[in-house]
Amino acid sequence: MKKLELKNIQRRVVNSQLQALITTEIFNYNENLISVIKPTVDNIDLSDWLIANQNFINSQLLKYGAILFQGFNIDTPSTFEKFGLAICQELFNENGEHPREIVSGKVYTPVFYPADRKLLWHNENSFNHRFPLKIMFGCHQPAQQGGETPIVDSRKVFQLIDPKIRKIFIEKQVMYVRNYGDGLGLDWQTVFQTKNSAEVEKKCQQNAIRFEWKSKNRLRTFSVRPAVIKHPQTSEISWFNQAQHWHPACLDPITRQSLLISFKPEDLPRNCYYGDGTPIEDSVMEEICGVYQQLEVTFPWQKGDVLLLDNILAAHARNPFVGERKLFVAMGEMRSYTEIEY
DSSP: OEEOOGGGEEEEOOOHHHHTTEEEEEEEETTEEEEEEEESSTTOOHHHHHHHTHHHHHHHHHHHSEEEEOSSOOOSHHHHHHHHHHHOSSBOOOOSOSOOOEEETTEEOOOOOOTTSOEEEEOTTTTSSEEEEEEEEEEEEOOSEEOOOOEEEHHHHHHHSOHHHHHHHHHHOEEEEEEESSSSSOOHHHHHTOSOHHHHHHHHHHTTOEEEEOGGGOEEEEEEEOSEEEOTTTOOEEEOOOHHHHOGGGSOHHHHHHHHHHSOGGGSSEEEEETTSOBOOHHHHHHHHHHHHHHOEEOOOOTTOEEEEETTTEEEEEOOEESOOEEEEEEEEEEEGGGSOO
16 A cells, blocks of 8 residues: 655656646556646635646646645535536535435435444446446545545556456446345435335336345346446546455455355345356455555545546555544436447
């Protein structure tokens, strides 16, 4: 894991119009990069600046995959939502897929997850038929300790994974299997935002999800998605999936043992396989997680920080933390796998 420190900053010179208002700093760890943008004067309206400098921001984001804005005091739901709308013309209306709360408008809390555990690296909603091209995080209150949002370059993940593993995932893809109503995890009424089973079936068909109803109104779904895709603007290849979020081998040992005692593998709240339904070996998942860990870059959150990610180029995670931690989340520029080359 690589932590960002001032001694590793490389300053860049930008054109005179931009330089009058902002500076850019590049955190560089053997080509693991995050672009950091800071104001040179007080009281810059960051949202207005973003609208006026879209080409610059887009070029930075496509190059680095992640931009950290510091010193602009984006620390309320309204200023964060304004920031989001300056980046994306429309923000995503949450679909109930994740346990989180609406803060304001289309601003949400991060996914609820135990504070003492690490939420592993992932590209947001990559297991769904539709996913955002951009995701944003704003810091209202950093944790007393920990709680960083690690970033990983998904292009480099693809490059470093064993070619034999890459080949099988490209050919077979990933099957995500989910069980609803077995007493753990969200129920289908929450995720699909309806109590009508016919409406659930319609949504499944629209989003390339195979389904089966089990006894007592329980539901099992199967979603086969790519493991690797090309960026729609740069054509760069990214490792784009959430196998490490779904595979039992990536759980902490206590949680994994508890789940496997309580459920058959096919009845786990979440599990994943190769796209043909064959098991993904534990050793393969361990190797993939090792690549993510090797490439991980972290920075300490400060109140008012905003992190902008290209969701295809950069995966994100969440470290364990102590104390209260309050972040905002928004996402936009939704795409489906029918619109992406893989």
